[in-house]
Amino acid sequence: MGEVIVITSGKGGVGKSTTTASLGVGLAMRGKKVALIDTDTGLRNLDILLGLERRIVYTLVDVAQKRVNYGQALVRHKKYSNLFLLPTSQVADKTAIEPEQMKQLVDTMRNEFDFILIDCPAGIEQGFQTAVIGADWAVVVTIPEVSAVRDADKIIGRLQAVNKDIKLIVNRIDPQMVKAGTMLDMTSIDDILSLPCIGQIPDDREVINASNQGIPIIEWSNTAAGRAYNDVVGRICGEDIPFKPFETEGFFARLKHVFGH
Amino acid sequence: MGDEVFKLKGNQTGLQLVFAPGIAFETLRNEIQKRLESGSQFFKRGTVIQLVPDQLSKENEESLRKLFHQYGVLFRVEPIEDVSKARRPIPKQKAPETNIPAAQAAAKESPAEPKPAEEHRMMVINRTVRSGQEIQTQGSVLICGNVNPGAEIIAGGSIDIRGTCRGIVHAGAYGDRNSFIIADCLMPVQIRIADLIAQAPDSIEKPAYAEKASVKNNQIIIEPIER
Ligand SMILES: Nc1ncnc2c1ncn2[C@@H]1O[C@H](COP(=O)(O)OP(=O)(O)OP(=O)(O)O)[C@@H](O)[C@H]1O
Ligand SMILES: [Mg+2]
Numbered sequence: 001m002g003e004v005i006v007i008t009s010g011k012g013g014v015g016k017s018t019t020t021a022s023l024g025v026g027l028a029m030r031g032k033k034v035a036l037i038d039t040d041t042g043l044r045n046l047d048i049l050l051g052l053e054r055r056i057v058y059t060l061v062d063v064a065q066k067r068v069n070y071g072q073a074l075v076r077h078k079k080y081s082n083l084f085l086l087p088t089s090q091v092a093d094k095t096a097i098e099p100e101q102m103k104q105l106v107d108t109m110r111n112e113f114d115f116i117l118i119d120c121p122a123g124i125e126q127g128f129q130t131a132v133i134g135a136d137w138a139v140v141v142t143i144p145e146v147s148a149v150r151d152a153d154k155i156i157g158r159l160q161a162v163n164k165d166i167k168l169i170v171n172r173i174d175p176q177m178v179k180a181g182t183m184l185d186m187t188s189i190d191d192i193l194s195l196p197c198i199g200q201i202p203d204d205r206e207v208i209n210a211s212n213q214g215i216p217i218i219e220w221s222n223t224a225a226g227r228a229y230n231d232v233v234g235r236i237c238g239e240d241i242p243f244k245p246f247e248t249e250g251f252f253a254r255l256k257h258v259f260g261h
Numbered sequence: 262m263g264d265e266v267f268k269l270k271g272n273q274t275g276l277q278l279v280f281a282p283g284i285a286f287e288t289l290r291n292e293i294q295k296r297l298e299s300g301s302q303f304f305k306r307g308t309v310i311q312l313v314p315d316q317l318s319k320e321n322e323e324s325l326r327k328l329f330h331q332y333g334v335l336f337r338v339e340p341i342e343d344v345s346k347a348r349r350p351i352p353k354q355k356a357p358e359t360n361i362p363a364a365q366a367a368a369k370e371s372p373a374e375p376k377p378a379e380e381h382r383m384m385v386i387n388r389t390v391r392s393g394q395e396i397q398t399q400g401s402v403l404i405c406g407n408v409n410p411g412a413e414i415i416a417g418g419s420i421d422i423r424g425t426c427r428g429i430v431h432a433g434a435y436g437d438r439n440s441f442i443i444a445d446c447l448m449p450v451q452i453r454i455a456d457l458i459a460q461a462p463d464s465i466e467k468p469a470y471a472e473k474a475s476v477k478n479n480q481i482i483i484e485p486i487e488r
Contacts, residue, residue: 153410153411154391157391157394
């Protein structure tokens with residue numbers, strides 16, 4: 001039976017889709033059979049991040065409304081043959097899929113896949129309910145910004161109310177800002193959210209560069225963000241990968257090296 | 262304002278009715294009626310509900326006043342006073358206009374006062390209260406967890422937080438100035454006890470000791486305690 005993980009955040013634009021795409025590729029690189037489900041109906045973009053836009057025939061809406069089987073809607077990744085995308089519709093809106101339909105779908109699909117990652121839309125409306133209902137546990141993505149942490153906290157409250165296990169990924173950490181004390185550091189984030197953290201992803205302009213080419217950043221294994229995502233995948237697979245603590249010499253030394261300072 | 266049509270916010274002298282501007286009066290009135298009928302704890306007899314003037318027409322204000330009156334709730338249209346900025350210990354506050362805080366005065370007029378047993382009941386919350394969550398109780402409350410920014414605790418009695426408090430806490434919400442607030446780490450944006458409000462300074466350092474906020478000489482003071 002596969003594991004179903006929803007990637008959520010509360011605040012928009014913090015890196016849910018970027019994270020979903022990279023974790024999907026990372027798990028596939030480790031030989032897992034993976035399905036990614038885009039639930040951001042009307043604002044889909046996971047397909048673009050994976051370079052699969054042109055291959056879409058059917059969508060999640062067709063599947064949920066039982067017009068086709070999920071197998072007919074799945075799009076296979078060009079490079080990783082055990083990675084699939086279940087795209088959503090660009091024209092329908094979030095009311096097109098009922099949470100209950102989503103739960104049924106996910107429960108059927110988990111017989112076939114090792115991992116199902118669900119990319120959640122921003123916000124706390126029906127789209128959120130739909131994305132979350134079938135998941136075993138949730139990844140909450142946030143960035144080191146007071147408002148994003150506040151929204152993450154709200155989402156965490158909602159997820160805990162429905163008894164989901166939650167793990168945290170802090171994205172777009174700018175080591176120089178942390179060093180200068182102008183950015184929330186991990187300790188202050190942990191102080192408020194108090195969740196187990198499985199990822200600390202640096203802010204890295206290569207992410208945008210890769211996305212524009214339809215390549216999840218994890219494929220660029222020599223980038224700072226790519227490496228950080230690779231560590232996250234390891235942790236999801238149960239490996240004990242230590243964090244490079246942000247405030248210590250070690251981390252900055254490493255980043256300086258990465259950035260070639 | 263989330264999923265609700267209206268919200269009640271605790272302030273110096275009662276609860277303030279707030280709603281999105283432009284909302285249809287019918288909807289507002291219906292929602293309030295629903296809440297009143299649901300017997301929601303917060304509409305205890307004698308509660309004062311305030312509304313900032315000029316938000317509704319006079320007829321509509323009167324209509325709400327009648328509605329609340331049916332349930333023994335006092336509805337007043339009056340300006341809400343400014344919150345006084347406070348430091349630690351919190352220096353200056355507005356003393357209430359009268360000797361008796363309005364909430365208490367209101368309770369006196371009301372024939373049906375709550376049973377003491379109900380007021381002294383202790384609610385226990387065994388988790389962290391997160392942004393957007395609100396805990397309301399007529400009695401006292403013990404929170405084994407943190408109160409995060411954006412969370413609100415409103416208690417008729419006292420509040421004890423076994424954790425860090427960064428949200429809004431209101432003890433003695435019906436006017437009891439003997440209520441107090443204790444936290445392992447007390448750093449809320451705002452503390453309210455009965456009719457008094459203290460606002461945190463812009464930057465607070467994390468206190469190293471458990472602290473207690475209580476009312477002395479008409480002002481909220483904060484002192485370290487042992488536990
Ligand atoms: N670590 C990073 N470094 C630099 N840029 C990043 C990083 N992570 C994400 N971004 C950029 O931030 C933007 C938003 O990312 P993304 O679309 O993944 O967020 P989202 O949470 O899915 O947004 P939405 O809420 O709209 O669905 C994109 O332009 C992406 O390239
Ligand atoms: Mg997205």
